[in-house]
Amino acid sequence: MKTFSIITLGCKTNQYDGQQIREFLERMGLKYVPPAHNRMDLTVANTCCVTSAAAAKSRQCVHRLQKLTTGTVVVCGCLPASEGLAVSHPDEHTCCIGDRRLLAGQLRRIIRGGAATAEAEAAPIRPKPPDQAEAGEHGDATCLNLGPITRFQGHTRAFLKIQDGCDRNCSYCIIPKCRPRMESKPVDAALREAEILTRAGHREIVLTGVLLGAYGRERDSRGPRIRGSCDNQALARLLDAMAGIKGIERIRLGSLEPADITPRLLNSFRNNPKVMPHLHLCLQSGSDSILRAMRRRYTAADFLQAVDLAKSRLDRPALTADVMVGFPGETDFDFEKTVALARKAAFAGMHVFSFSPRSGTTAAGLAGRVDAKTAAERSRILRRLDGELSLRFREQFLGQKAAVLIERGGNRARGRSERYFMVEVTGGAARRNDIVKVVITSAGGGTARAKAARYVFSL
Numbered sequence: 001m002k003t004f005s006i007i008t009l010g011c012k013t014n015q016y017d018g019q020q021i022r023e024f025l026e027r028m029g030l031k032y033v034p035p036a037h038n039r040m041d042l043t044v045a046n047t048c049c050v051t052s053a054a055a056a057k058s059r060q061c062v063h064r065l066q067k068l069t070t071g072t073v074v075v076c077g078c079l080p081a082s083e084g085l086a087v088s089h090p091d092e093h094t095c096c097i098g099d100r101r102l103l104a105g106q107l108r109r110i111i112r113g114g115a116a117t118a119e120a121e122a123a124p125i126r127p128k129p130p131d132q133a134e135a136g137e138h139g140d141a142t143c144l145n146l147g148p149i150t151r152f153q154g155h156t157r158a159f160l161k162i163q164d165g166c167d168r169n170c171s172y173c174i175i176p177k178c179r180p181r182m183e184s185k186p187v188d189a190a191l192r193e194a195e196i197l198t199r200a201g202h203r204e205i206v207l208t209g210v211l212l213g214a215y216g217r218e219r220d221s222r223g224p225r226i227r228g229s230c231d232n233q234a235l236a237r238l239l240d241a242m243a244g245i246k247g248i249e250r251i252r253l254g255s256l257e258p259a260d261i262t263p264r265l266l267n268s269f270r271n272n273p274k275v276m277p278h279l280h281l282c283l284q285s286g287s288d289s290i291l292r293a294m295r296r297r298y299t300a301a302d303f304l305q306a307v308d309l310a311k312s313r314l315d316r317p318a319l320t321a322d323v324m325v326g327f328p329g330e331t332d333f334d335f336e337k338t339v340a341l342a343r344k345a346a347f348a349g350m351h352v353f354s355f356s357p358r359s360g361t362t363a364a365g366l367a368g369r370v371d372a373k374t375a376a377e378r379s380r381i382l383r384r385l386d387g388e389l390s391l392r393f394r395e396q397f398l399g400q401k402a403a404v405l406i407e408r409g410g411n412r413a414r415g416r417s418e419r420y421f422m423v424e425v426t427g428g429a430a431r432r433n434d435i436v437k438v439v440i441t442s443a444g445g446g447t448a449r450a451k452a453a454r455y456v457f458s459l
Helices: 012-027 052-068 078-083 100-111 187-199 233-242 263-271 288-294 300-313 332-345 372-395
Strands: 003-008 042-047 072-077 094-096 157-164 204-209 250-253 278-284 318-325 349-354 401-408 413-416 422-426 435-442 448-457
Touching (some): 012 100, 012 157, 187 204, 204 233, 233 250, 250 278, 263 300, 278 300, 278 332, 288 332, 318 372, 332 372, 349 372, 422 435
Parallel strands (some): 042 072, 278 318
Antiparallel strands (some): 413 422, 435 448
16 A cells, blocks of 8 residues: 545544544555545545534545545544444445554554454444553553654644543433543653644644543543532643643643633643633533533533633633533523523633434433424524624723734734634734734624734744
8 A cells, every 4th residue: 555545524632533543654654645536545534423414424425435436445433433334335445443442453454455353343342441441541542552643734723632532421422432431641641742743833732632621530520510529630730731841832722611610720821821711611501401401510500600710710711612502302491591691601702503313322312302493593593692792702802912823824814812713914924823913903703803013933
């Protein structure tokens, strides 16, 4: 084999895995070619199945690859991990790898001309008790035996996965069946990888994980209440250490749970200016009855307590959230509670999405299904509110300075500020990956506008 391509679908964690696979194959001597090419010797489909729509998209991707390429197609990621064989018409050129621990070995076998072993197409993975874990399974297992990454191709910001796995079993979520083992990257390994990514030119590192706040734990033992349930010591210590790496300009965290917002974690934000004042929280609903049906481990009051704590410790932090509408049993009253909570929290941004029944989850069989028209209307209301709240948040910074990491260069450059909102920069031809100090001149239109004041950092 000489050439390969990879298509990755899904979240930041999956995107990191995709970069790992790419670099592993390059170290094996294969040359990367863009996915549009149809004569690759090997094509990897790194799939997602968090929703039924995502799973269907992943299957369509696999079937398209089977038709387009004459080479070997490897299907990995969450779809085969949760459902076993991920294609309805497997053939001798398709290999489904459900167990991540087998991925590196199977890829080596395929590249060297051998067939995939039977274990590669085994049933979906199941969690093991800690005393039965294989040697090396916990340690640096988040590398999947593929090795660390040295760059994040095509991105100014580099995603760095430090945690994998979830044992939460929220009623709507399939991920605990796809990634059941709780694994954390050792501090030394995470710091080495961050340093390598920085030397490659990435000025911002985004720490990601399936359950990021559980970093350092093999089980998520946090209870339903915030007070005293989790002290975030491991994640906070990692932030403190990473902020000391020379060359890193910014560190940002991926999604967190309300219980993760503790004084110790917020002290790491306060004490390290490199840690960006942006917290993305998983809300899902502002109704306690819906949160219970979702098997979330907090109440609306708990969530607002976390918001108040963050705002009391940090200077105008950007608080963004995931919000689901249309969960089975959600009434107009439940939805109104979500709207009220969003207003009270004054989010800087919301990711709004409708409930999608996912086979294999408890919620897929719940009664009280919300019709599509009602769910769409609720999404529209929340997205309109999102526009109002995000504008109000940006308006706080009119006339003030901000530092923008340029993602698209030119005379009308664009990039993200410390508080994550997008800024269009005029007054200078900024280059991609520059960090530019600007003065915010306008907050409207969904994107703030600013005039460049000076360059803080330029490659």
